[in-house]
Amino acid sequence: MSDVLFIYPNALEIPVHPEFDKYERLMRDFAEERDLVGLAWGTMVPPTAMLSLSAFLKENGISTSFLDFTVECFLGGKTDKVLVSALRKENPKVVAVNGMEDCFLSELYNIAHIVKEYDENIYVVTGGVSATTRDSEILRKPVVDFVIMGESETPLLTLSNALIQNEDFEKIRGISFMKDDRIVRTDNQSFIDLETLPFPDRDSYPLSRLYALNGGIDLVYASRGCPFNCSFCNAPAFWKRQWRAREPKDIVEELSILGDLGAKIVHIYDLNFGINKKWVKNICKEIRREKLDIIWDCELALIDFNRSFLKTLYDGNCRGAFCGIEAVSQSVLDSVNKSYKSQDLVKYLNNAKDAGIHVDGGYVFGLPEDNLSGMMTMTRLACRLLEEDLVETPAPFLFVPFKGTEIGENLKRHGIEIVNNNTDEWHFFPPNPIASTKYASAEEVHREWVNCIINISNILESKLSG
Numbered sequence: 001m002s003d004v005l006f007i008y009p010n011a012l013e014i015p016v017h018p019e020f021d022k023y024e025r026l027m028r029d030f031a032e033e034r035d036l037v038g039l040a041w042g043t044m045v046p047p048t049a050m051l052s053l054s055a056f057l058k059e060n061g062i063s064t065s066f067l068d069f070t071v072e073c074f075l076g077g078k079t080d081k082v083l084v085s086a087l088r089k090e091n092p093k094v095v096a097v098n099g100m101e102d103c104f105l106s107e108l109y110n111i112a113h114i115v116k117e118y119d120e121n122i123y124v125v126t127g128g129v130s131a132t133t134r135d136s137e138i139l140r141k142p143v144v145d146f147v148i149m150g151e152s153e154t155p156l157l158t159l160s161n162a163l164i165q166n167e168d169f170e171k172i173r174g175i176s177f178m179k180d181d182r183i184v185r186t187d188n189q190s191f192i193d194l195e196t197l198p199f200p201d202r203d204s205y206p207l208s209r210l211y212a213l214n215g216g217i218d219l220v221y222a223s224r225g226c227p228f229n230c231s232f233c234n235a236p237a238f239w240k241r242q243w244r245a246r247e248p249k250d251i252v253e254e255l256s257i258l259g260d261l262g263a264k265i266v267h268i269y270d271l272n273f274g275i276n277k278k279w280v281k282n283i284c285k286e287i288r289r290e291k292l293d294i295i296w297d298c299e300l301a302l303i304d305f306n307r308s309f310l311k312t313l314y315d316g317n318c319r320g321a322f323c324g325i326e327a328v329s330q331s332v333l334d335s336v337n338k339s340y341k342s343q344d345l346v347k348y349l350n351n352a353k354d355a356g357i358h359v360d361g362g363y364v365f366g367l368p369e370d371n372l373s374g375m376m377t378m379t380r381l382a383c384r385l386l387e388e389d390l391v392e393t394p395a396p397f398l399f400v401p402f403k404g405t406e407i408g409e410n411l412k413r414h415g416i417e418i419v420n421n422n423t424d425e426w427h428f429f430p431p432n433p434i435a436s437t438k439y440a441s442a443e444e445v446h447r448e449w450v451n452c453i454i455n456i457s458n459i460l461e462s463k464l465s466g
Contacts (some may be wrong), residue, residue, distance in 0.1 A: 001063065001090060001091050002063040002064050002065040002090045002091075002092055003057075003062045003063045003064065003092060003093050003094065003160065003164050004054075004057060004062055004063070004064045004065075004092055004093070004094045004095075004096055004160055005064070005065050005066075005067065005086060005087070005090050005092040005094070005095045005096070006050050006053065006054050006064060006065070006066045006067070006096050006098075007066075007067045007068075007069065007083075007095060007096065007097045007098065007111055008047040008050055008066075008067070008068045008069060008070060008098050009069055009070075009097065009098060009104045009107035009108060009111065010069035010070050010072075010073045010079065010107060011044075011070045011104075012044075012070055012073060012074060013073070013107065014103045014424065014427060015424055015425060015430070015431050016427075016429040016430065016431060017429055017430065017431045017450060017453070018431070019450050019453045019454055019457070020429040020453055022457055023453045023456060023457045023460075026457050026460040026461060026464065027393060027460065029460075029464060030392075030460050030463060030464060031393065033464065034392065036320070036358050036392055036393060044070055044071065044074065044210060044213055044214045045210075045214065045217055045218065045219050045267070046068075046200075046202070046205055046207065046210060046218055046219060047068060047098065047205075048200050048218070048219040048220065048221060048269070049100075049221065050066070050096075050098055051066070051200035051201045051202060051204070051205055052153075052197060052198075052200045052201070052221070053096070053152055053153060053156060054066060054200070054201035054204055055197070055198040055199060055200055055201035056153045056157065056197055056198060057156065057157055057160060058198075058201060059198050060157050062157070062160050062161070062164070064201065064204060065086070065090045065092070065204060066201070066204045066205055067082065067083065067086050068205070068206075068210075069082070069107075069111075071206065071209065071210055071213070074213070075209075079107075079110065079111070079114070080114050083111065083114050083115070083118075084114065084118055087115065087118050087119070087122070092122060093122065093123065093160075093163055093164050094122070094123045094124075094125055094159075094160050094163055094164070095111075095112075095115050095122055095123070095124050095125070096125045096126070096127070096156065097111050097112065097124065097125070097126045098126070098127075098128055099126035099127055099128040099130050099131030099138070099147070100128035100129055100130055100131075101128075101129075101130050101426075101427065102130045102134070102400075102402065102403075102423040102426035102427070103423060103424055103425070103426055103427040104130065105130065105134070105138070105423045105424075106423070106424050108126055108131075108138070108144070109141055109143060109144070111124075112124040112141070112143035112144050113143050115143070116142075116143045123145045123146065123163050124143060124144050124145050124146075125144075125145065125146045125147075125148065125156065125159065126138065126144060126146075126147055126148070127147060127148030127149075127152045127155075127156065128148075128152075129234050129238050129404065130402075130403075131147050131148070132147065132148075132149050132150055132238060132404070133234065133237070133402070133403035133404035134403060135147040135149065135176045135183065135185070136176075136183050139176060139177065139178050139183055140178070145177065146159060146169075146175055146176070146177050147175065147176045147177070148174060148175055149174050149175060149176055149185065149186075149188070149189075150174055150188060150189065150238060151174075151189065151191055151192060151224075153192050153197065154173075154174065154189050154190075154192055155172060155173060155174030155175050155189050158172045158173075159172050159175055170184070170186070171186065172186060173186050173187045173188065173189040174186065174187075174188060174189030191224075191240075191242065191244065194223075194224065194244050194245070194246045195246065195247060195250070199254055199257065202261065207261060207262075208261075208262065211261075211262050211263065215264060215265075216262055216263050216264030216265065217263070217264070217265050217266075217267065218258050218261075218263040218265075218266050218267070219266065219267050219268075219269045220251065220254055220255060220258070220266050220267070220268050220269065220296075221246075221268075221269055221270060222245065222246055222251045222268050222270050222273065222283070223243060223244060223245040223246065223270045223271075223273070223275070224239060224243070224244050224270075224271075225239035225240070225241070225242045225243040225244055225271065226239065226241070226243060226271040226272045226275070227241050227242070227243050227275065228241075228272065228301070228337070228339065229241060229337050229406075230324075230336055230337050230338060231335075231336045231337050231405065231406035231407050232336050232364065232367065232399065232401075232405055232406075232407055233405060234402050234403075234404035234405045234408075235271050236406070237404040237405070238404065239271075243272075243275050243276075245276065245279055248279065248282040248283040248285075248286045249286055251283055251286075252283060252286040252287055252290055252292065255287070255292055255294055255296070256290060256292055256294075258294065259292060259293070259294040263294060264294070264295075265294075265295055265296065265297070266294060266295075266296040266297075267296065267297055267298075268296055268297070268298040268299075269299075270298065270299060271299065272299060272300065272301055273298035273299055273300055274298075274300045274301060274304035274309065277304075277309060280309075280312065280313070281312050283316065284312050284313065284315060284316025284317075284318075285316070287316045287317055288315065288316060292317065293317070294317065295317045295318070295319045296317060296318055296319070296320075297318060297319060297320030297321060297322070297358075297360075298313075298318060298320075298321055298322070299321065299322045299323070300321045300322070300323055301323070301324075301339060301340065302323050302324070302325070302339075302340040302344070302345065302348045303339050303340050303348075305321075305323070305348035305349070305351050305352055306351060307351050307354070307355065310351055310352055310355035310357050311355055313355070313357060314355050314356050314357060318357065319356070319357065319358060320357060320358040320359070320360065321352065321357050321358075321359060321360070322359075322360040322361075322362065322395075323348075323359060323360070323361055323362070324338070324361075324362045324364075325345065325361045325362060325363055325391075326338055326362065326363065326364045326367070327342075327363075327364065327367055327370060327374065327378060328342060328374060328377050328378045328381050329342070329369075329370065329374045329377075330342045330343075331369060332367055332369045332370045332374060335367070335368060335369040336367055336368075336369075336407075346390070349361075349385065349390040349391060350390065352390075353389065353390060358392055358393070359390065359391050359392065359393070360391070360393040360394075360395060361382070361385065361391035361393070361394050361395065362395045362397055363378055363381075363382050363394065363395065363396045363397065363452065364397050364398075364399050365378070365396060365397065365398055365399060365445055365446075365448060365449035365452065366398060366399035366434070366435060366437055366440070366442075366445035366446075366449070367399050367437070368407060368414040368415055368416055368437055368438065369437075369438075369439075370437060370439065370440070371437070371439035371440055372439070372440045372444050372445075372448060375440070375445065375448040375449075375452075376448060376451075378452070379448060379451060379452040379455060382394045382396065382452055382455075382456060383452075383455050383456065383459055386456060386459050386460075387459060394456050396449055396452045396453055396456065397428035397429075397449075398428055398429065398430060398434060398445070398446060398449045399434070399435070399445070400426050400427065400428065400430075400434050400435070401414075401416050401418065401434075401435055402426070414438075415437055415438030415439075416435050416436070416437060417435060417436045417442075418434065418435045419433055419434065419435060419436060419442040420432055420433060420434045420435070420442070430446075432446070433445065433446035434446070
């Protein structure tokens, strides 16, 4: 029995382009052969953010349970049967479904429909970046009762208590709901002090079963938010350009616990790990002091790829970093508020190679100011950097004008025209075109993105066979 049943949707059901499927398989083989530490695109990882919510609710007297449909369905389970079985066992008052991604929305509605068919008195709640930006659309589906707006801990706790005790919820901060056929959004909830949060509720999750499937990969969030203002990113709107960090000792203690549980590699999944260099240095110093042998990677801005900082990371067991290369043209980089100069790219990547830090590099196809010639140049660059082992894990993304981003909220101003509103495909690897720019049709953008993937796959095949 539990008060709240948390559900993570089946991420493996997201439709992707078949060439991306091939690329992903080759990339995993290549990473395994070279013992690379990277963000492991497509690898199943624990839903750490939801496990943190579960721990917070438990600490405040609310019983919880957990279902991860990515794992359940991978192992042969069927969503409806697994969910109904869990509802019978747990008899929850509230079902909380992850709504972080647009491509999860269909699965959210499917899960909510099954819940309401089983018992219409169970409340269905969702939250996350996508849910926050699409709350009006979501709430007009009669199967979803509430959307948590923004950071979830305090609103979800307060709302769950009210629903469990049959109390009024209309003045709870940080939620939206339907009333008299209109959307009600309450006042924003203040950000929580991260030092008050317990470690994620890994006791409620089949961690050993997942580690057996993914080779022992886990996630840690060391901070939240980002002060930068990249116009293609929804973090500025969601986190209000505020950056908050946990204490280094607290982070290292969690890393130590994960090592004891059997984790081999940890992704520090912050939006930008290098914002406060002193804080990072203290984390690395604490890792050395505790003599941890677990290795990890993180996400860094390219401007942080300086030799001394990279050495600090390496000495603290960091072996990989994801960076957003995004585009080759300085005018395109400037138009989306990127902070690095394109002329410095190779220097930064050589610094990482010399430091022993493996680089995952993200390339975005279809940014507003880009044209077909620029995207073709980016394909050639991605291939060259892979051949030279400067970016050993290239990640070509198709640009998607998500709601909540500066571009997504100002499509006409940026010359973006959406041609595909199927949110199942609103992710970085879709089977069909999403949007056109001022200078390239949606089909041209998608075609060149696929061409980049094919060229990368060919190089990977050559490296694997050679």
